[in-house]
Amino acid sequence: MSPQIKALSVHLLTATGAVFAMLAMLAAVEEKWSLMFLWLVVAFVVDGIDGPLARRYHVKHYAAEFDGVLLDLIIDYLTYVFIPAFALFKSGLMDGWTGWFAIIIITFASAMYFADTRMKTKDNSFSGFPGCWNMVVLVIFALEPNFWVSLSLVAALAVAMFLPLRFIHPVRTERWRLVSLPMALAWTFFAAWAAWVDFHPESWAHWGLVVTSVYLLLVGFVQQIFPDRTTELDAP
Template identity: 25%
Template sequence: MIIKPLTTNVIISLVAHLYTSSGLLCSVMIFNSILSDNIRTAIIWMMISILIDLTDGTLARSVNVTRYTPFIDGVKMDYLVDFINVTFLPLILIYKAGWIPNESIIFISVPLIASLFNYCLVKKKAHSAGFFQGFPAFYSILCLYLYILDGAFSRYLIVVLLHVVAIAELLPIMFLRARGAYKYSKVVNVGGTLWLIFLLAIFYTMPKYSYTLVMVSLIYPLLYVILSIIAYHDYKNNFKVTQGIQ
């Protein structure tokens, strides 16, 4: 391992990595909130961790971390933090909040294992093209919906939903990366940000929120899936044309 001298660029790159790692501070706060049965606070910290996740990649690329700190794998760091904040802790919260039956604790291992395999998939080519394989299972967002709609669904139905999402994570289907460079990525990025703000507005106005508004918020995830299918279909067709020309 070759460590570069501590130039200004190296220090800035290290700060960018520290920003990514600050997601673990959110992890500690989420864990503490779960232990204290403070569901609302746990979800707030989950949303903060999502904000960090949405911005750390842009920061890392802007300061060129791969050039100035090549001895640190920022992608691996991001995946580790994401697994904790997006999968592990949200699933623990889903159980601890009583959204699934007590006897169903063993079943949260299924989405945990599915997410682990999803994070470990070899998908560099698709990743560089602006896609990733498997449904993006943001269990932290699911926690937000379950909190807002507390009691609206059967606990056993939620168990089924968790398993459906787990299976979707392993499907050989490509989805757009919000921070990718492919067509529609900007739409996904801006739309996702507005969607999250919309959900947080509903969250902070509880219990005065409108059930209709919650249903309206589901339009974006549906639009995201449709755009991903269209974009990847276009990408495959363009790739075939390029290969044919060569």
């Protein structure tokens, strides 16, 4: 197989995320939330593997006619932002004005963040919360906290998108990757399991979601507070 075909195949793999987004949206319209999240988890897995494959097969050189970054951002907005926001609003977990607030602030703030050229740091982490609303909303579905808790969480993370706070990329952030990557894989497993059992309140997967979510949310802050003195990082 030629390098060009291998590189193009990576773009085609990335584009399947749009198909999974449509399947998730169809499930969401019918309020089949577990099925929706299962499709979003599949899209999440594709998003996790297409980046390393793109770098391995040098898509910027061998398939330069397609912009892989733009393609990835389009699909990420659908699967990370748009569909989860719709689900949070339509499910009734945030009723009345709180639902309207959530859907407006999530979609608006994320559109601005995804267009921000400063979102990446020199160590391949994110500057500001990277708009992973699919993960946030899935945890809300699993735990069903008081809507004031959900409202506070959404508001805080929306503000955090534009603050100089560091959030890791579990694949690309090298520091502590031996822990971060297994944590991300574990989160994916717990998310799929929680959706598979229709978010049963007694599912042990919920505890796994809490532990892995707290780690992925806070580890970037810890790295920021205790920087690696051997590596030159950009200023926070």
